[in-house]
Amino acid sequence: DTAVSQTPKYLVTQMGNDKSIKCEQNLGHDTMYWYKQDSKKFLKIMFSYNNKELIINETVPNRFSPKSPDKAHLNLHINSLELGDSAVYFCASSRQGVTEAFFGQGTRLTVV
């Protein structure tokens, strides 16, 4: 039973395209996150959703938009992809007030 699952695991696309990464958690958590891990393996938070409200947005370009159809899903849409968007994107979830985050396996995005 996968607690936090992301799809796809690998994504190769051309500059200028629009793409989406899906995330689902079956832990019953009420907060979900998207993180970007760069080539130096540094994790940076992008978005946090709690009860369908965006509560953190760390100066991410507006080409990135999170979409949460329900509490168990938080998808990441990226418009007009750029070379610098190449990275591994991690979805995570946690219970409100608890700082342990459970991470998905990551999506390696390569923009060519």
Add this chain to the structure above:
Amino acid sequence: KNQVEQSPQSLIILEGKNCTLQCNYTVSPFSNLRWYKQDTGRGPVSLTIMTFSENTKSNGRYTATLDADTKQSSLHITASQLSDSASYICVVSASDYKLSFGAGTTVTVRA
């Protein structure tokens, strides 16, 4: 600005040996500190959590220490195994639940 710095950036050890990773932080007000292990191609997994009043906590061969006065933490790996090869990330939580991540230490265990 809340920051978390880890050292060394990477290290290589022989199987069976011990090693210690360091984490210094400036996060305030401090709530807790976690060490995560990230295997290659996987997401990070929490190893230990330490709050202000805790000095040491163990999880199998992993022992974390915390000095809240000097704002330093360490993760000690005893009798390393090949499966310990991974990145270890120090994550500090402020009282508003915002997380600050270190850049991680990459550990390579060789037979």
